Amino acid sequence: MQVEVLGPSRVTRAGRPVPLGAPKHRALLAALALAGPRATSADALIDLLWGAAPPPAAGAALQTYVAHLRRALEPDRAARAAPTVLLTTPQGYRLALPSDAELFTAAVERAHTALVPASGPPDDVDPSRLAALRADLDAALALWTGEPYTDLPDSDQVLAERARLGELFLVAVEDRALVRLALGEHAAVAAELASLAAEHPLRESLCGLRVLAHARAGHQGRALELLREMRDRLDEELGIAPGPALRALETAVLRQEVTASGVARTDAPPAPRELPLVGRRDELAALDGMLTRAATGSVAAAMLVGEPGIGKTRLARAATERAAARGFTVGVGRCSQDDGAPPLWPWIAVLRELGELPLADRLATPPSAPGGQSAQSAEAARFALWHDVAVTLAAAAARRPLLIVLDDLHWADSSSLRLLRHVIATGTGPIALLGTRRSHPEPAGALAEVLEALARHGGARIDLTGLADAEVSALVHAVTGRAAAPAEAARLRDRTGGNAFLLTELARLEASPLPAAPVAAAPAAVADVVAARTAALPEPTRDLLRDAAVIGREFTLGLLAAIAGQDPDDTLDRLDPALSEGLILETAAEEFRFSHALVRDAVHAHIPPTRRARRHAAVARVLATGGEQARAARHWLAAGPRHARDAWQAAAGAAERAAAVYAWDEAVELLAAAAGAQADDPAVTGRERYTVLMDRLLASRQCGDWDGADAAQVAAAEAAAGIGDLTAEARAAIAAVDAAVWLPRAHGTVHPTIPGTLRSVLRRLPAADAELRCQVMLALALELYFADAPQERLALVEQGLAMARRLGDPGLLGWAAIVAWLADWRPATAESRWHLAAEALDAAVRAGDHLRAVSCRTLVAFSAQETGRIAEMEAAMRRARADAERYRLASTQVALGWLEMPWLALRGRFDEAERMFAETVDLMSRTSMPQAAESAAGSALALRMARGDADAEMAGQLQALAPYSRLPLDSSIVMLLLRAGRPEEARRWYAEHDLRLETDDWYTLVNLCQGAEVSAGLADRDLAARVYRRLSPYAGRPNSAGGAVAQAPVDAYLALAAAAAGEPTVAGRHADAAFEQCERWNIPLVAGWLRGHGFKPPNGT
Structure with missing residues (x-):
């Protein structure tokens, strides 16, 4: 068996490829091969597979991938037999197979050592030995089929190994060329090396081989031309001369004394590292590779990373130029640092820039804010908008390959980042995506999610570093017209860290007639340098720069003149000194920007706080007068408490506009600022506070800020009570309840104040039938889901549902039936909820509410599973999935994925199950669903159990999670320890922990069934009898956690409990029923598991 990672990761057995499955399985193989014979810890593998932002339940997902890879590598290994290829050690996982990378390294090093013996050059080696060396090198190079470890996302470790192997590849090519020259194949070598030299134009050893090949083939003129080209290239780009080996070879060519020994190989220095602004060949090669991948028809991506001023934007501009030369359409978006963007x-x-003006206008000037939308409809609308952008980009790429550059992503708003992540995940066609960001601070939030998606889809991270002395000298020459001496270049590099922007500014400062000011180390030096350069400007120019810095990085002449109270022509005249100094740039007619964000920051930092606040107020007045309320909002907020009323009103208006394009994160930020500004407004009313808080509650829920939503809900209810508005108080109290397919609170939690508020509101509302009273009753029932008040909850459900039916409004009835379904979600009500879900669906259809109908169909599928109606479940699931995809209801698609995935696994369709698991985890990470990690972990457990490879390692993960989880996990832990063959550990854990079998909620059935398996494994008659009593009413249905984690029939667990309780006849009856259900539901793997417990099917097979 052979492991291959020099190109796409794969395994061959007897020359035939071994099916590995999904991309993550190939990535895991590559990660294990990367370590060679050493073991790799689970944490290190997670870092290699997902980078800095692993998905929820990454540990569980890793275990799933390990188990799948083991089966692929050893398909004939007996159950429970120790693996022999993918080993588990105390240090982690180890691959007990050499990879082609290890074989390649060993072969090349052997050949290279043989080519530099002490006895003489290659010309003196026996021809048969040369032929053998060539055969060895041919065999080694034949292993190379593409970029090494291509299935792994970029990381320091992966990039270092790729670089090592890439250098070794060049050594192998050069060694083979040297052998072929010694064998007399001069012309063939010259032709073969031409394309490789184009990829590595500064590699002197490669140039020397080409010169030697041409000279020996009788082409002395071409050989000398190559030498001249290399000399010019080294001088122009690096400011250095060729090394001694090339100079000696040039002399040999001129004297016609060329031999194979004319190429010095052992002491040739490595190719110099190309750095920003003076070469960047490695980085440009990586960007060219991205463009090449995109041109082949697939989405490719890269991220330029570096400190401020290092040259990210300049390199991105070079990428746009190269893309345009290759026929790409280019679109550039710059994330704004400016207030109010x-x-x-x-x-x-x-x-x-792409000419898609209607869609651009739709994003820029939305018609209205979706104030009354449910979470589900708002999510659908947001995904529809993102889908339209992705489709538009795909259509543009279908006409010509497309490069999209998003500059300064560290300043991007969360909505822009989430849209970028969506395009990365769903984009199709020849699209290249290039982003730039600062290296510090470490990415968090939406930016971290983008980087995780980028790594998962093979995007490259390109880190930019400072300039070396030669580049410093070249840059100084470009700025001042004179070259810096070596000592001066070294001094400048030490002072600036090689930062290109700071070097430019410092060179300009030192070239000026002003005395050089003392400069701190970069990056603090920026403010010193800019202050020194602006000090030389006329005072009117400095005042205008301060006004411009308050406006932002970019500004227009008209806005600056209005703020300064000047005639535009006078303003332009006063800007001229700053333009001539290069501190600002004219980007279009009457449009300007600071030459770098660091310049704007430095000028802004030198404005005293009071003067800065007054200037912000002036900017806000001009913008507001011109109708730019959204931009004005940020400036009003920065203008101080004197302008608090203007500030909160403008911020609330800007939040409404953000919500209209589903930019919920920005809306939350603006509404939080508005609420803060209201505290400084003595004229603010309680009604105004309530309105801002309710808007903040809606926006917080939409973006998954559950703590923020909770705080806003409580404050809104208090504000409504303060103004004596009962209806407003009721609306605030029911705001957390949405007719979705999940519960509004975390498992086992009851809100400390909202139930009391709802009870108080209910007492004060008129007793007559009314929509609001109906909603308050049902919302209170749902808020009490985890409270110890079952009778009150049931009464509220019955009364609220009856009232909705009496009122006869199908829209209200659809909402009420879904909330009632959720409020009474427990095993004993499965049959009644099956009918309730059907009633909700009928009401939603009659009301014409298509989105709610999708939720209802999903609940129909859930109820069908819970009641054992598997055919009906599958029909409802197919229809709900089609509608959820049609309306882009991501959260509903996630719920349906968790419903379907275990059934695929139970039927032995593991590749499909693993693919659905990965897709669902990815989609869930792009939503704001609560309890995402628990959902992924539970589904991973169901998959492993169906496959029969749940083990002690998974038990250990649950043991670590148990103290922090509200779910009763102890029965799962004991069950897994028993399945792993560790009964003593299982017995200890059972003795020390309560299985919490008395709960009565959506998770109860799973807990009871696993308790039944525990009773059988521990031979605990008392536990078996207790579990049997609780579980027996649920015979005939599958074991599941509501709409997810389907496992075996409940009858199978009843058989285990009855047998453990000493009731073999009862156990046999349940086993017969379970076997019949396995056949009817087409889950033969479960029947095999039951046979493993000693039960036999009624037909004896």
Whole structure:
């Protein structure tokens, strides 16, 4: 068996490929091969597979991938037999097979050592020995089929290994060329090395081989031309001369004394590292590779990373030039540092540059805010908007390959980042995505999610570093017209860290007639340098720069003149000194920007706080007068407490606009600022506070900020009570309840104040039938789901549902039936909830509410599973999935994925199950669903159990999670320890922990069934009898956690409990029923598991 990672990761057995399955399985193989014979810890593998932002339940997902890879590598290994290829050690996982990378390294090093013996050059080696060396090198190079470890995302470890192997590849090619020259194949070598030299134009050893090949083939003129080209290239790009080996070879060519020994190989220095602004060949090669991948028809991506001023934007501009030369359409969006930039600003710029003006205008000027939308409909609308952008980009790429550049992503709004992540995940066609970001601080939130998606889809991270002395000298020459001496270049590099921007500014400062000011180390030096350069400007120019810095990085002449109270022509005249100094740039007619964000920051930092606040107020007045309320909001907020009323009103208006394009994160930020500004407004009313808080509650729920939503809900209810508005108080108290397919609170939690508020509101509302009273009753029932008040909850469900039926409004009835379904979600009500879900669906259809109908169909599928109606479950699931995809209801698609995936596994369709698991985890990470990690972990457990490879390692993960989880996990832990063959550990854990079998909620059935398996494994008659009593009413249905984690029939667990309780006849009856259900539901793997417990099917097979 052979492991291959020099190109796409794969395994061959007897020359035939071994099916490995999904991309993550190939990535795991590559990660294990990367360590060679050493073991790799689970944490290290997670880092290699997912980077800095692993998905929820990454540990469980890793275990799933390990188990799948083991089966692929050893398909004939007996159950429970120790693996012999993918081993588990105390240090982690180890692959007990050499990879082609190890074989390649050993072969090349052997050949290279043989080519530099002490006895003489290659010409003196026996021809038969040369032929053998060539055969060895041919065999080694034949292993190389593409970029090494291509299935792994970029990381320091992966990039270092790729670089090592890439250098070794070049050594192998050069060694083979040297052998072929010694064998007389001069012309063939010259032709073969031409394309490789184009990829590595500064590699002197490669140039020397080409010169030697041409000279020996009789082409002395071409050989000398190559030498001249290399000399010019080294001088122009690096400011250095060729090394001694090339100079000696040039002399030999001129004297016609060329031999194979004319190429010095052992002492040739490595190719110099190309650095920013003076070469960047490695980085440009990586960007060219991205463009090449995109041109072949697939989405490719890269991220330029570095400190401020290092040259990210300049390199991105070079990428756009190279892309345009290759026939790409280019769209560039710059994320704005400026106060007041609207959400999705860089995407608006991209779409406008691509000529997609209607969609750009739709993002820039939305018609209205979706104030009354449910979470589900708002999510659908947001995904529809993102889908339209992705489709538009795909259509543009279908005409010509497309490069999209998003600059300064560290300043991007969350909505822009989430849209970028969506395009990365769903984009199709020849699209290249290039982003730039600062290296510090470490990414968090939406930016971290983008980087995780980028790594998962093979995007490259390209880190930019400072300039070396030669580049410093070249840059100084470009700035001042004179070259810096070596000592001066070294001094400048030490002072600036090689930062290109700071070098430029310092060179300009030192070239000026002003005395050089003392400069701190970069990056603090920026402020010193800019302050020194602006000090030389006339005072009117300095005042205008301060006004411009308050506006932002970019500004227009008209806005600056209005703020300064000047005639535009006078303003332009006063800006001229700053333009001539290069501190600002004119980007279009009457449009300007600071030459770098660092310049703007430095000028802004030198404005005293009071003067800065007054200037912000001036900017806000001008913008508000011109109708730019959204931009004005940020400036009002920075203008101080004197302008608090203007600030909160403008911020609330800007939040409404953000919500209209589903930029919920930005809306939350603005509404939080509005609420803060209201505290400084003595004229603010309780009604105004309530309105802002309710808007904040809606926006917080939409973006998954559950703590923020909770705080806003409580404050809104208090504000409504303060103004004596009962209806407003009721609306605030029921706001957390949405007719979705999951519960509004975390497992086992009851809100400390909202139930009391709802009870109080209910007492004060008129007793007559009314929509609001109906909603308050049902919302209270749902809020009490985890409270110890079952009678009150049941009465509220019955009364609220009856009232909705009496009122006869199908829209209200659809909402009420879903909330009632959720409020009474427990095993004993499965049959009644089956009918309730059907009633909700009928009401939603009659009301014409298509989105709610999708939720209802999903609950129909859930109820069908819970009641054992598997055919009906599958029919409802197919229809609900089609509708959820049609309306882009991501959260509903996630719920349906968790419903379907275990059934695929129970039927032995593991590849499909694993693919659905990975897709569902990915989609869930792009939603704001609560309890995402628990959902993924539970589904991974169901998959492993169906496959029969749940083990002690998974038990250990649950043991670590148990103290922090509200779910009763102890029965799962004991069950897994028993399945792993560790009964003593299982017995100890059972003795020390309560299985919490008395709960009565959506998770109860799973807990009871696992308790039944525990009773059989521990031979605990008392536990078996207790579990049997609780579990027996649920015979005939599958064991599941509501709409997920389907396992074996409940009758199978009843058989285990009855047998453990000493009731073999009862156990046999349940086993017969379970076997019949396995056959009817087409889950033969479960029947095999039951046979493993000693039960036999009624037909004897």
